Amino acid sequence: MGGEIIGAIRSQYNPVQPSILLEKDNEVSYLEFMPSGLLQPYIYCYWQLVSQKPLEQPFIYRVVADACMDIYFDLYNPAESYVMGFCKQYTEFALPKSFHYFGVRFLPSAFPHLFSINGKELSNRYEKLEFVIPKLARYIAGYFEPEQPVEKMVSLLDSFFIDWIKVHSPETDHRFMESVLKILKNDGSLQLESDLKTGLSPRQLRRLFHYYIGDSPKTFSQIIRFQSLLKAKPSSQLLKSEKLFFDAGYYDQSHFIKAFKTFYGSTPSQIL
Template sequence: MNLDTLAVIRAGYKPVQPTVRQSGGSVAYLEMLPDHRLQPFIHCYWQLKTSVPLENPFLYRVVADGCIDIFFEADRPEKSFVMGFCKQYTEFELDSVFNYVGVRFLPTMFPQLFKIDASSLSNRTEDLEAVIPSTARFVAERFVPGLPTSAIRQQLDDYFLRHIARTDFNHDPRLYGAIATIMQKSGVLTIEKDIDSGISPRQLRRLFEYYIGDTAKTFSKIVRFQNILRAKPSTHSLRENKLFYDAGYYDQAHFIKAFKSLYGVTPSRAFGR
C-alpha cells in the first residue's frame, strides 16, 4: 500500500476520546502508541482500568471517532469484541472492577487488514469470535490476568506486525483522495461539489461504506466534530466567537444538537469551562 497515502491519514486524523472524570481517580484511561511500523494502521492501543473496586457500576461513554476498535477484558480474555464505526456516542455500563484493553484502527485500516465490510459492523458491538476467529483465539491464548501494560503492548505489536506482513492492501486513489480532501477541509465541505473522485456518487458511497462503515457525508460530520474536540474551545469562545459557523453549522442550536448526538452531553458540559 502506498506509504504516502497512509501518512496522509495518520497526519490528518487524530481521533480523540474524552478523559475519565467521574471516578475520582479510581479509573484510569491510557493510550499507547504501537510500534512505529504499525502507526500508519493503528492509531493507538488503549487501556481502561480500575485502581480500586468502585462502589457502583461504571458508565463509560465512547464518543464518535470514525474508527473501529477491537477490545477485551485483560483479566478475562476469552471474551473479546469488535466495535464498528458509530455515527453517535455509545455508553457501556461496566462492573465495579475492570481492566479493558483495546486496539483503535485508523479509518479504512480494519477492512484492509481483515477483508471485512466495515458497514456490516457499523453502530454495533459484536463478539470478535464471530467476526475474526483467529484474532479472538490469539487474545484468549496469549493474555493472562495481571499481565503488565508493557507486555500487553508487546504482544499486540508482535501479532499485528506478523498480520500486516502477510496482508495485501487495496490502495484505491479515488477513496483515499476523497478522504484526504475531507481531512484537509476539516470535514466542512459539500461532498458532491468539493470531492472530484472521478467516479459516480453511488460508487463513492460503496467505497466509503465498505472501508469506513458509512457515507462520506457521515464521515465528514465526524471529522468536523473531532476537530472541535481537538481544538478544546471554551464555552465562551463557542458562544461569543460563533465558532459553530466556522465549523459548518447553521446556528448554535444546530451545533448543540449535533454535538450532543456525537458526544452524549452538550458542549458546555463536555468542555467544562
Template sequence: MDTLTIIRAGYKPIQPTITPAGESVTYEEILPDHRLRPYIYCYWQLKTKAPLQAPFTYRVVADGCIDVFFELDRPEASFVMGFCKRYTEFELDNAFNYVGVRFLPTMFPQLFSVDASSLSNRTEDLGAVIPSMARFVADRFAPDLPTPAVWQRLDDYFLQHLADIDFNQDPRLYGAIATIMQKSGVLNLEKDIDSGISPRQLRRLFEYYIGDTAKTFSKVVRFQNILRAKPSTQNLRENKLFYDAGYYDQAHFIKEFKSLYGVTPSRAFGR
C-alpha cells in the same frame, strides 16, 4: 503524501478524559510499534485502580474508528466495535481492566477484509468476525500479564499479520478522505470531491472501508476537530465558532454535538 500516511498525518481521534470516578479510573493511550502506526492509531487501557462503590458507565464518543477490545481478566471474551455515528455508553462492573486497539479509519477492513458497514453502530463478538484474532487474545493474554508484555504481544501479532497483507491504496477513496480531512469535514461533497467515479461508487467505497457515507464521516471529522480545538463555552457563544465549523446555527450545533458526544458543548467543555 503516501496513502498509508494520509490518515495518520491528518487525523487524531479524541476520546474524553475520564472524570466521573476521579482518580479511581484511568484511561491511557499507547503508541504501537512505528511500523504499525499507519494502521493503528493507538492501543488503550481503561482500568480501575481499586473497586468502585458502584458500576461504572463509560461513554465513547464518535471518532470514525473501529476498535477491538477485551478485558484482561476474561480474555476469552473479546469484541469489535464498528464505526458509530453517535456516542455509545457501556455499563461496566465496579472493577475492570480493559485493553483495546483503535484502528485508524479504513484500516480494519484493509487488514482483515471485513466490510466495515457490517459492524457499523454496533459491538460484535470478535470470534464471530475474526476467529483467529479471538483465539490469539484468549490464548496469549491473562490477568497477571505485565503491561509492557501486553503491548509487545499486540505488536508481534499485528506485525506478523501485516506481512501477508496486500494493501489497496485506491486513490479515489483516499483522495476523497484527504480532502475531507484537509477541510476539517466542512465541505460540499459534490463540489469539493472530484474522485472520478459516480457518487454511488464512492458511497460503496466509504461504506466498505469506513462503515458509513462520506457525509456521515465528514460530520465525525468536523466534530473531532472541534474536540481537538478545545474551545471554551464562552468562545463558542461569543465568537459563533459553530458557523466556522459549518453549522447552520447554534441549535444545529448543539443537537449534533450532543448526538456525537452524549452531552451538550457547555457540559463537555465546562468553562
C-alpha cells in the same frame, strides 16, 4: 497501494476520546500507548481502561464518535473479545465494579483494509471477535492474562499485527483515499458534491465509504467536523461570542448543539 497511502490518514487525523474524569482517589484510569512504527499507518493507539480497586457501583464508560473501529477485551476474561464498528453517535457501556480492559483503536478505514471486512456490516454495533477474526480472538484468549505488564501486552499485539500485514498486503483505491484526505484536511467542512471530484461517481464513492469507513461520506465528514472542535477546545463563551459554529459549517447554534449532543451525549456548554 499499501500502508504508505493508508498511513497518510494518521498525518491528518488524531481522534480524541475525552479523558475520564477521575474520582478524588483515582478509582479509574485510562491510558494510551503507541504501537510499533510499522503499525502506525493502521493503528492509532492501544489503550487501557482499568479500575484501581473494586468500585461501589458499576462504571458508565462513554465513547464519543471518532470514526474509528476498536477491538477490546477484559483481561479478567480474555476469551471474550469484541470489535466495535464505526458509530455515528456516542456509546455508553455499563462496566462491572472491577475491570481491566485493553483495546486497539484503528484509524479510519484501517480495519477493513487490514482484514478485508465490510465496515458497514459492523456499523453502530459491537460483535464478538471470534465471529469476525477468529484467529485474533484465539490469540488474545491464549496469550493474555490479568497481571501482564503493559509492555508485554503491547509487544504481543505488535507481533500479531506485524505478522498479519506481512501476509496480507492491504490494497486501496487511491481515489477513495484522496476523498478521505480532503475531508480530513478540511476538518469535515466542505461541499461534498463539488469538492470530492476524484474520478468516482457519487454512487461509487458512497459504496467505498460504506465498505472502508462504515458509513456515508456525509456522516464521516460530520464526525470529523465534531472531532476538530473537540481538538480545538473552544470555551462555551467563545462559541457564543464568535459564532464558531458557523465557521465549522453548522447552519445555526441549535443545529450545532443537536449534532454535538448526538456525537458526545452532552451539550457543548456542559463539556467545553
